[in-house]
Amino acid sequence: MRPDRTVVRWGVRHALPAAYLRRSARRGDPVGRLLRDPAVRDRPHAVYEELRARGPLTPGSLGLVTTSHAVAQEVLRSEHFGVGWDRSAAPRAIRWALEYGDELDATGVAEPPSMLVVDPPDHTRYRRLVSRAFTPRATAAFEPMISKTAHALLDDLGWRRGPVDLVAGYAAQLPVLVIAELLGVPVERREDFLRWGAAAAATLDAGLPLRRYVSAERALRAMHAFLREHLERLRREPGDDLVSRLVHLPTEEALTERELHATVMLLLGAGFETTMNLIGNAVVLLDAHRDQWAALLADPGRWPGAVEEVLRHDSPVQLTGRSATADVELAGRRVPAGTRVTVLLGAANRDPEVFPDPARFDITRANARDHLAFSGGIHYCLGAGLARLEAVIALRTLAERFPHLRVSGAPVRRDLRTLRGFEHLPVRLSPAN
Numbered sequence: 136m137r138p139d140r141t142v143v144r145w146g147v148r149h150a151l152p153a154a155y156l157r158r159s160a161r162r163g164d165p166v167g168r169l170l171r172d173p174a175v176r177d178r179p180h181a182v183y184e185e186l187r188a189r190g191p192l193t194p195g196s197l198g199l200v201t202t203s204h205a206v207a208q209e210v211l212r213s214e215h216f217g218v219g220w221d222r223s224a225a226p227r228a229i230r231w232a233l234e235y236g237d238e239l240d241a242t243g244v245a246e247p248p249s250m251l252v253v254d255p256p257d258h259t260r261y262r263r264l265v266s267r268a269f270t271p272r273a274t275a276a277f278e279p280m281i282s283k284t285a286h287a288l289l290d291d292l293g294w295r296r297g298p299v300d301l302v303a304g305y306a307a308q309l310p311v312l313v314i315a316e317l318l319g320v321p322v323e324r325r326e327d328f329l330r331w332g333a334a335a336a337a338t339l340d341a342g343l344p345l346r347r348y349v350s351a352e353r354a355l356r357a358m359h360a361f362l363r364e365h366l367e368r369l370r371r372e373p374g375d376d377l378v379s380r381l382v383h384l385p386t387e388e389a390l391t392e393r394e395l396h397a398t399v400m401l402l403l404g405a406g407f408e409t410t411m412n413l414i415g416n417a418v419v420l421l422d423a424h425r426d427q428w429a430a431l432l433a434d435p436g437r438w439p440g441a442v443e444e445v446l447r448h449d450s451p452v453q454l455t456g457r458s459a460t461a462d463v464e465l466a467g468r469r470v471p472a473g474t475r476v477t478v479l480l481g482a483a484n485r486d487p488e489v490f491p492d493p494a495r496f497d498i499t500r501a502n503a504r505d506h507l508a509f510s511g512g513i514h515y516c517l518g519a520g521l522a523r524l525e526a527v528i529a530l531r532t533l534a535e536r537f538p539h540l541r542v543s544g545a546p547v548r549r550d551l552r553t554l555r556g557f558e559h560l561p562v563r564l565s566p567a568n
């Protein structure tokens with residue numbers, strides 16, 4: 136590890152954007168406020184509404200920004216927008232810093248060659264290699280395992296006296312156990328995965344302070360070291376799992392070491408970092424809407440609809456972005472090639488043009504599933520089916536086992552902007568404890 140490279144990486148990825156966004160926030164720029172203002176972190180929706188009042192596509196500090204469901208969908212599906220960006224257009228000092236700071240062991244999930252941030256043809260190649268593990272049939276085969284794991288975790292929590300932290304004991308554990316099983320990585324390392332995942336999630340936000348960045352980078356290094364060892368083991372002794380298959384691809388399809396790390400790290404992190412938020416967000420919303428919790432207890436067949444409404448109302452991923460790859464026309468505006476469009480998924484999911492009375496939480500909402508919480512287009516969430524299944528089973532099992540569950544203290548939000556969920560969620564599982 137070279138400390139000077141760490142500082143360069145932090146400078147170009149976090150310090151510079153932070154300074155810029157802070158200045159924009161001070162001038163009242165909504166995107167700057169969304170990404171920097173601590174007061175906005177827990178309640179971004181007021182800023183979304185301010186932006187919506189200015190129109191479907193408005194200029195912000197980072198280019199254009201949209202709150203509109205139609206515009207968001209158009210951008211996400213358009214072949215004229217991509218996730219990559221042209222480094223050659225950046226100032227020389229930035230290009231130097233990116234190159235100097237580049238190091239496999241410090242690479243996060245939102246850096247190439249993670250499929251999340253690469254365009255075709257590489258994106259198509261990476262996605263094709265892993266999508267077989269996420270087909271509806273492959274996902275459905277996990278149902279018994281998810282259900283058994285949910286019960287086992289609740290058996291463990293159920294006998295504890297006093298409030299329990301539902302995130303630490305359940306919402307985070309279930310998805311990490313499921314994705315570890317799916318990928319064939321050792322479940323005994325799950326506490327490590329959770330720690331590393333939290334660090335990787337933090338790097339999704341621009342503008343981390345140095346101390347937080349250094350701790351995130353340390354976690355990324357530990358994750359890469361684990362991966363290196365794990366991939367080496369699978370090279371010698373392959374198993375019958377997705378990662379073994381990726382390691383033993385035929386020569387013409389083989390992934391480089393960097394591509395392997397990026398792919399496995401993304402699947403592992405994306406597999407639990409978001410689903411845990413969905414489960415936590417659902418419990419808090421249903422605690423605040425007790426009549427809807429009661430309706431779900433009376434008719435568990437409503438859980439899939441409830442999960443869609445949670446995804447819409449309190450989206451675990453609040454924003455993403457794309458860059459125009461050609462001069463295009465969007466929402467009546469000429470958008471030159473290279474322009475960045477910030478897509479506020481959380482705002483699009485509350486677009487009154489699509490969702491009447493959008494701030495109302497209503498598990499019977501007929502079109503809740505039209506949300507963009509899993510994005511759209513070619514980067515549409517690969518694990519959407521798995522996440523839906525996990526959330527339905529996790530919540531239905533929780534409600535069956537503990538129908539009197541109540542939130543019993545102030546839930547603490549995670550200190551994140553791109554992702555939205557709870558760090559701690561104290562609950563009492565039954566009136567007696």
Ligand code: HEM
Pocket residue numbers: 250251252262314401402403405406407409410413450451452455456508509510511513514515516517518519521522
């Ligand atoms: C509630 C849970 C989840 C939410 C809200 C969610 C959300 C998202 C979103 C919004 C994107 C696209 C971002 C963009 O367009 O820039 C995405 C991509 C992705 N998600 Fe999920 N996700 C969830 C669960 C999962 C799970 C369980 C997995 C399993 C491994 C997963 C794997 C992925 C992968 C691999 C991608 C990249 C796809 C690509 O770039 O082609 N996600 N997810």
